[in-house]
Amino acid sequence: MKTHRGVLAALSAAALLVAGAAAPAHAAPDWRPGIPPLATPWTDKVGPKNALPEYPRPQLTRDKWQNLNGVWEFAEATAGQAVPTGQSLAERVLVPYPIESALSGIQRREDRMWYRRTFTVPANWKVGSGNRLRLNFGAVDYDAKVYVNGAEVATHRGGYDGFDVDVTDALKGAGPQELIVWAEDLTDATGQPIGKQRRTGDRGIFYQGSSGIWRTVWMEPVPAASIAGLKLTPTLTSLGLTVNAPAGTTVKAVARDGSRTAGSVSGAAGAALTLPISKPKLWSPDNPFLYDLEVSLISGGKTVDTVESYFGLRTIGSRKGADGKLRITLNGKILFNMMNLDQGFWPDGLYTAPTDAALKWDLQQDKAMGFNAVRKHIKVEPDRWYYWADKLGLLVWQDMPSGNTGPLPEQWRDQFEAELHEMVREHDSWTSIVAWVPFNEGWGEWDRTATGRIADAVQAQDPSRLVNAHSGVNCCNSKGDSGRGDVIDFHQYLGPAAPTPSETRVAIDGEHGGYGLKVSNHMWFGDGQAYEMTPDKATLTAKYVANQTDVLTAAERCGISAAIYTQITDVEGELNGFFTYDRQVTKMDLRQVKAINQKIVREADGSGSSIPQPPPGTPGLEGIAFWPLDGTYGTLTPVGDPAFAEGHNGQGVAVNGSSQFLDAGKPVLNTATDYSAAAWVKLDKADGAFQTVVSQDGPANSDFFLQYSGADQRFAMSFAGVRALAPAKPEVGKWYHLVGVRDTVKGELRLYVDGELAGTATACLPQGAPTGNTVIGRGKYNGNPVDYLDGTVDQVHLYDRALSAAEIKELYASNN
CATH class of the missing domain: 2.60.120.260 (Galactose-binding domain-like)
Incomplete structure (x- = not known):
């Protein structure tokens, strides 16, 4: 930022150039390059x-x-x-x-x-x-x-x-x-x-x-009266233009499409001008059309300064798709942002690319691999990087570089904010940049309220772009979601993350993937690591394609508008790139990479057409399985010798919280589609231990848990890590009627307690086909039996459909 205090520091906005003779370096000719651990082609x-x-x-x-x-x-x-x-x-x-x-x-x-x-x-x-x-x-x-x-x-x-x-x-x-x-x-x-x-x-x-x-x-x-900077803000039919030049002067701007004059405007320096464009051509990743721009400064009736520039016409925003989920738009149309993570490091030049061709090369590979966007990860590049993004047609999500990973010391917070706003000011005219990202994974974040305030300030500074207040708000050192900005951003390795949009904020996977491969003689330290290592190129490619297929599922089912794969190249000890750190070796089959990336961009359109509708299921309130437990186990097998006891209606089954449960001997529910589970339960304790009423074993964890959550001390309908929670702690010794509903169309879990909706949770990703038995009185987690019920269960129903609220109320009344 321009914090100049020198006696001659009359500084202007960012200045730019095009062609000229290089000045000779007046130094002895004894410079010698060092030897980098890895050499690039440049x-x-x-x-x-x-x-x-x-x-x-x-x-x-x-x-x-x-x-x-x-x-x-x-x-x-x-x-x-x-x-x-x-x-x-x-x-x-x-x-x-x-x-x-x-x-x-x-x-x-x-x-x-x-x-x-x-x-x-x-x-x-x-x-x-x-x-x-x-x-x-x-x-x-x-x-x-x-x-x-x-x-x-x-x-x-x-x-x-x-x-x-x-x-x-x-x-x-x-x-x-x-x-x-x-x-x-x-x-x-x-x-x-x-x-x-x-x-x-x-x-x-x-x-x-x-x-x-x-x-x-x-x-x-430069002339004594000169143009110090341009602020360019495009729409679909015009260019907003503000010229930083001395007060009292006049500016004239002419836009050209090749030899054709596409529009012009004149006005006062410093004023917000609108340059209308005839027969506008829009900029997009598929067609990154750019207009030439000439701006002249007029003083006393004479042209005293002239600069050249360029711009593209485009807008970035959001709207709901046909599936009702808020999604990112480019030029008013839904466009999934399939991004590569780009950290901008080089083994020979570190922060500085060795040549302009090298700087361009990384972006060219993004395009060749079917990406339409790049996340510039906690680094700000030289202007020519953004120029190539404009020319090649890549959307850019621009991070603010963080401080250390802990909270910023108080004396550095104003400086961080000042540099953030200077970054926005210096880069607010690049066509390619569509989003600002102030924080990453809580690094440097000191207060959630301050994060929200900072996001609001960036949004006020540049309302023409998205603001992603906090990338990886679910992760690491995050202070939690401030609720501000335009984006909900989760990180998950290997992932992908699958947050869902709200009414006002789109959702994205901010980082995922990170599969690695070692390539001898092309590693900075001679070794390294990734989130998951693979043995060869074919395996790495297959992992990528499968991971990206999950991205498409998350886009279609959960409504994520963007996803960011880690990363374009290896960096030092990180070996999770498409290319080695030296850019010498391609680590995946890029034809397959391009095919799946293009499929995501093409099909993640918000239409909802790819989500299968569940079958109607079995009508009636008895369900596909009903165990009254009134003195008989029916088709269930008791394990650990549970006893019959006084139930809600007649008798129920009492289990001891440590070893007793009932086993259906098969998967009764098809967890790949809609289902519901209902039971009466009376707890003998309600402390910090989990207790499961009804579940169905999966490969490692139960496919679902109708449970008492010890962590929350409330009833819940849950997947591993996802809980639809009741609002209050249950009483020990009191009967409750619980119904858990899995709704694949809405992508959620619902919990009903005593006939009333008690909680919902997003669960948009599809489940796999059932693999394990339905059980009553315990769950399964990390491959082990867990969460034994300490209490009595009665009147268990299972349904092959999502019960309606009216049906659940009727079921509660009929059993009560």
């Missing part, structure tokens, strides 16, 4: 003369600019050290690669550092004679000070946002000018936003940090 293509030479700011370009990437002098700095003005530094670093990277030539970390070089301003730029010289930094991690000819011209805090400064008044004559940059990066020793960076990687999910200059540095001449 490692050997990087050198002093071609260190990211492309124009770094594609959405605001000028024809005159000069790239300052290349070899700079470098030295470790100490706290309080004087600025080394006029002094040659001992080492050489290749900018803009972070110093920990092999490509930098330093390949070690330092808390503090100096960079030094000289530059010469081209005479035809006419700086000082009507034009000013603007110096631009894509990013410096984390605190930075900039000196020109010994004068401090800017200070900046924040490792993920750009800054710029007018250095005209610090120039001396027409010859070489000295440029010195000081940087300090304490990484996880502080509360600063760092994402996955650590001073030392943990061989797990946190990686080697990236310090110092890590994005392009460049300079450009």
